[in-house]
Amino acid sequence: MQNHILDYLSETVKRKPDKTAFSDGTDALSFQELSDQSRSIGTWLHKEGIYREPVVIFMEKHPKTVAAFLGAVAGGCFYVPVDAEMPAARIDLILENVCARVIICDGSTFEMAGKLRFGGKIVLYDEICRTGIDEQALGGIYDAAVDTDPVYVVFTSGSTGVPKGVTGCHRSVINYIEQLSEILGFGEDSVFGNQTPLYFDASMKEIYPALKFGVTAYLIPKTLFLFPVKLIAFLNEHRINTICWVVSALAMISAFDTFKTILPAYLRTVAFMGEVFPIKQFNRWKDALPEADFVNLYGPTEGTGVCCYYRVKEKLAPGQAMPVGRPFKNTEILLLNEKNERAGEGEEGEICIRGTSLSPGYYNDPVRTEAVFVQNPLNKAYPEKIYRTGDIGRYNENGELMFVSRKDYQIKHMGHRIELGEIEVNVNMLDGVKMSCCIYDQKKSKIVLYYVGEAEERDMAVSLKEKLPRYMMPNRIARLDKMPLTANGKIDRAALQEKVQGK
Amino acid sequence: MQELLEILRGLHPDVDFENCKTLIDDKVLDSFDIISIVSEIYEEFDVTISAEYIKPENFNSAEALYSLIRKLEDEE
Numbered sequence: 001m002q003n004h005i006l007d008y009l010s011e012t013v014k015r016k017p018d019k020t021a022f023s024d025g026t027d028a029l030s031f032q033e034l035s036d037q038s039r040s041i042g043t044w045l046h047k048e049g050i051y052r053e054p055v056v057i058f059m060e061k062h063p064k065t066v067a068a069f070l071g072a073v074a075g076g077c078f079y080v081p082v083d084a085e086m087p088a089a090r091i092d093l094i095l096e097n098v099c100a101r102v103i104i105c106d107g108s109t110f111e112m113a114g115k116l117r118f119g120g121k122i123v124l125y126d127e128i129c130r131t132g133i134d135e136q137a138l139g140g141i142y143d144a145a146v147d148t149d150p151v152y153v154v155f156t157s158g159s160t161g162v163p164k165g166v167t168g169c170h171r172s173v174i175n176y177i178e179q180l181s182e183i184l185g186f187g188e189d190s191v192f193g194n195q196t197p198l199y200f201d202a203s204m205k206e207i208y209p210a211l212k213f214g215v216t217a218y219l220i221p222k223t224l225f226l227f228p229v230k231l232i233a234f235l236n237e238h239r240i241n242t243i244c245w246v247v248s249a250l251a252m253i254s255a256f257d258t259f260k261t262i263l264p265a266y267l268r269t270v271a272f273m274g275e276v277f278p279i280k281q282f283n284r285w286k287d288a289l290p291e292a293d294f295v296n297l298y299g300p301t302e303g304t305g306v307c308c309y310y311r312v313k314e315k316l317a318p319g320q321a322m323p324v325g326r327p328f329k330n331t332e333i334l335l336l337n338e339k340n341e342r343a344g345e346g347e348e349g350e351i352c353i354r355g356t357s358l359s360p361g362y363y364n365d366p367v368r369t370e371a372v373f374v375q376n377p378l379n380k381a382y383p384e385k386i387y388r389t390g391d392i393g394r395y396n397e398n399g400e401l402m403f404v405s406r407k408d409y410q411i412k413h414m415g416h417r418i419e420l421g422e423i424e425v426n427v428n429m430l431d432g433v434k435m436s437c438c439i440y441d442q443k444k445s446k447i448v449l450y451y452v453g454e455a456e457e458r459d460m461a462v463s464l465k466e467k468l469p470r471y472m473m474p475n476r477i478a479r480l481d482k483m484p485l486t487a488n489g490k491i492d493r494a495a496l497q498e499k500v501q502g503k
Numbered sequence: 504m505q506e507l508l509e510i511l512r513g514l515h516p517d518v519d520f521e522n523c524k525t526l527i528d529d530k531v532l533d534s535f536d537i538i539s540i541v542s543e544i545y546e547e548f549d550v551t552i553s554a555e556y557i558k559p560e561n562f563n564s565a566e567a568l569y570s571l572i573r574k575l576e577d578e579e
Contacts, residue, residue: 226533226559257554465517
């Protein structure tokens with residue numbers, strides 16, 4: 001039985017050493033190069049005495065970044081990806097949480113890494129990727145691994161202002177890749193086009209299936225997602241036939257009427273996730289690619305990748321909602337009502353996840369872990385964890401799960417999961433801010449920040465950029481003379497929500 | 504031009520749009536901005552910027568974007 005994610009690579013490299021594994025259109029690594037470089041990195045870690053601990057990978061989107069991830073795992077460690085898009089203040093919070101002893105950088109991030117609050121070693125990928133491979137040491141590390149060991153820690157927004165590190169382990173990742181491959185029909189002829197940044201677990205959809213099937217995954221440069229015609233031309237140039245993108249990336253292409261200028265010539269599988277697909281845009285995709293397989297994916301990072309799917313066979317009528325669908329095999333969804341019982345037919349409940357896909361929890365964070373990774377209330381007999389997503393759902397008449405709303409102030413914006421509370425905490429720390437509140441304008445997909453204080457709107461934007469990642473930046477900042485309050489003195493979100501809609 | 508600068512400043516109050524010529528090259532604008540700009544240009548100028556015109560050279564500066572709007576207005 002496979003119990004290690006690197007088994008995918010060690011099998012494939014024997015069959016297809018010279019095949020391109022990862023490419024960004026300019027630079028590429030073959031499976032042999034990927035294997036050699038990752039084992040060099042693993043050996044280097046071993047020599048440094050770094051074992052069973054986090055290795056921070058601070059590199060731009062590039063094939064070598066994947067080799068660095070796998071290198072950390074080859075060395076018996078787990079990777080913690082951070083990105084130059086994150087402001088230094090946020091990376092510092094991540095470093096404080098994981099207490100890593102090493103950061104692996106590339107030329108573009110090395111300087112920034114030197115300025116971080118970090119006392120450990122900062123090394124360049126290119127300098128350690130040629131370390132002579134110590135087969136025996138790596139073999140010993142491999143033999144000692146168990147499938148509940150972590151593979152990665154990826155960070156997601158936290159409402160307290162401190163990001164949460166979600167751990168993922170071998171068996172959850174293997175389970176995920178096996179189920180996903182079956183559902184989306186991945187195979188030896190797949191050609192992947194990766195959209196999501198590598199510091200999200202969403203990028204596993206291309207990384208590990210590429211290793212499993214010995215096929216190429218193109219890591220599409222981020223700037224192409226600003227220019228839809230060039231993006232489709234890239235897909236066509238590389239004969240990309242399989243994509244799993246956030247909805248906003250797909251919707252942008254169709255919203256600009258790109259298909260009147262250029263059509264994807266090879267696409268046959270279009271999976272999407274991160275938010276609800278606007279019906280009008282989905283139908284344009286369906287019209288453009290009537291033969292393609294369209295699959296809606298759903299699932300939180302805490303459930304390792306995604307864990308529910310819905311195959312959309314027909315165009316949708318205006319106003320019709322797209323189901324979240326059904327869980328992957330080997331995952332159960334429990335819909336629990338307020339009494340912690342299974343929700344009845346048509347009744348709303350919290351979507352909870354049970355099974356191997358569950359993350360072991362948040363890294364170095366027992367308090368927040370215990371809040372949402374809880375004993376299955378339906379099982380009184382032995383310890384069994386479920387994850388409470390905070391998503392409210394219900395079953396439709398076909399028994400398919402439908403997403404209804406959130407229990408809290410978490411939003412999905414341009415495919416990113418954001419706690420509005422995290423933005424507010426950072427705003428409230430700025431000079432000249434007395435009070436603030438963030439509202440999400442669902443209709444226009446805009447984060448609107450209201451605040452009270454003497455700070456100028458322009459200065460707010462400048463200082464916030466030092467604290468928040470780009471995707472969490474408010475799209476509109478408005479100063480108020482006075483914050484609307486409810487009868488018991490809390491900020492009146494409903495009133496602000498109305499203000500946003502009225503504008 | 505003033506209307507366009509206002510649209511751009513609405514997205515990034517801290518950027519000097521009058522002089523910056525590298526809005527794309529220096530990653531000042533992201534895909535969300537492009538979507539917002541195109542839809543606000545449509546509302547303000549009644550000009551549709553279709554996919555074929557969404558190219559780096561047309562979005563690198565306010566000036567380039569403005570001449571694109573002018574050109575599309577003339578075509579209509």
